[in-house]
Amino acid sequence: MRIMVTNDDGVHAPGLRALANAMCELDGDHEIVVVAPDSEYSGAGASLGALHEIRPVVRHEQIEACPVDDVWSVTGPPALCVMFARLGAFGAPFDLIVSGINPGANVGRAVYHSGTVGAALTGRNGRISGVAVSRAVAGYGVEGQAWDEAIAGISWDAAATIGRVVVQALLAELPADPVVVNVNVPDAPLDEIKGWRHTVVGHVPPRTVAQAELVPLHGEDGAFRVQMGWGDRVELDEWTDGGAVEAGYVAVSNLSRLDHENRPDVSTADALDRLFTS
Secondary structure (H helix, E strand, C coil): CEEEEECCCCCCCHHHHHHHHHHCCCCCCCEEEEEEECCCCCCCCCCCCCHHHHCCCEEECCCCCCCCCCEEEECCCHHHHHHHHHCCCCCCCCCEEEEEEEECCCCHHHHHCCHHHHHHHHHHHCCCEEEEEEECCCCCCECCECCHHHHCCCCCHHHHHHHHHHHHHHHHCCCCCCCEEEEEECCCCHHHCCEEEECECCCCCCEEEEEEEEEECCCCCCCEEEEEEEEEECCCCCCEHHHHHHCCEEEEEECCCCCCCCCCCHHHHHHHHHHHHC
């Protein structure tokens, strides 16, 4: 199997390195290729960018402390990385897109703007299944974002392990119709996570952007900066993705359809059950 690993935080982001390392630990004979943006593209969703303006450049890269040799950066968003991969820029067709690990949960309406999720959705459009993996950052995640000072020194181990378990289960029997599995992991060590839940996408994340105000720029007539105000934390139902993560559970959502009836793949559910009962 050929697995493409990408993200929206840049090719040298620690979450990407943790996810790529986890993919190298999968059972079986798999080829891991990293194709990721050269810089930060959080909030890019499934956008490709104006190609005639950005004139994308692809470079061979190396990731410190990562055994993957086939690493590429693209001067463009993660969805563009996936599109180039689907069109053969990085060799033979890929069997799975794995995106992450994003610092900050991608739950609620954040899934529509997340570049992490957007990469997986772009893969599905090309008939390739995808897994998006995000890690909550307690107290700092707002609309899928997390500040640099908040994520310094955090552990990626739990999210990497859970991402590997989900991917391993999917690879055992890839569905004929491509799926996008959105995985959100609480801000806790693996042995402190309560378990996992199949969830639907909630309306809002645990904390939202509540307002935006235009503030005049000094010395620039007619120019403004946007000052955003953060809302209070929201109490969410535990059957939603954001509510489950806030309650200490891994949230697994199938983004192929956003309803209660579309349950996770059975093999994925069994693998997660084993992880949290072993």
